Amino acid sequence: MSEVTLQVDGEDAMVALGARLAQLTAAKGVIFLEGDLGAGKTTLSRGLIRGLGHEGAVKSPTFTLVEPYEIGALRAFHFDLYRLTDPEELEYMGIRDYFADDALCLIEWPARGKGFLPKPDLTITITHQGAGRTVTLNPQGPRGERWCAALA
Template sequence: MFDVTLLLADENAMVLFGHRIAQVTTGVGLVFIEGDLGVGKTTLSRGIIRGLGYIGVVKSPTFTLVEPYEIGVIRAYHFDLYRLIDHEELEYMGIRDYLEKDALCLIEWPDKNICFLPKPDLTITIIPHKYGRHLTLLPHSMRGQFWCIALALEF
């Protein structure tokens, strides 16, 4: 598989890159977003959701676990599993129903509950860098591979 690494200088660059991810995903797929607290996972997610055309407030799902977004015919679900206490909470909330829909699911902190999660199309890992944020995009499916190729052509 063809992975992509890039350096984004600031929050604005992260949001703009999120817009580009939205374009290549066309609003369908499963994306894991990994990284320590404060590295920009929610900022990237916000950029993706805005890039899909959502104009309302994009809230962090830290306490709700999931925030749903309807953008015309596109459905996006933004998950934050950081505060998950029991891995069965995802099962109780119907995670499988969200994942089986023709939607884009963005999951922050997937390592908090990997046992109920299927393999993603793409994993994005964000780490701090002295010049901004270093992102590694690792595909796990043909769809994810296509996204990486399309994103690499621009950077």
């Protein structure tokens, strides 16, 4: 399975893509989110977390590094590593504890945690394309391949 590239026009479409991904992931796995500031990583994450059934606000964890969500029996963790100064800080916050088989981890700016993060199931790269966005989904293993096949 190769990567899937989608054109996404507008915030509502990005949220809808996140909701579709929520259905496919069943709140399990690791997804890396890459793209410039303002590309739509947090918007996609909001759609995904709401797609899992969360009804409250979904805010960017820029200052806290991680925002946990418990939705019934589902667990999701939204990381934003933009402000991370040293990847070793992840070790001090117990990063490994978050990557359980029964949780979904969304990680913005994953390059900043290099060496301390597990291999993702899927890497999503969002780039500006005119008024919309190009979203490239690159599977990194069998789970990511199943998700991409379902979206293709």
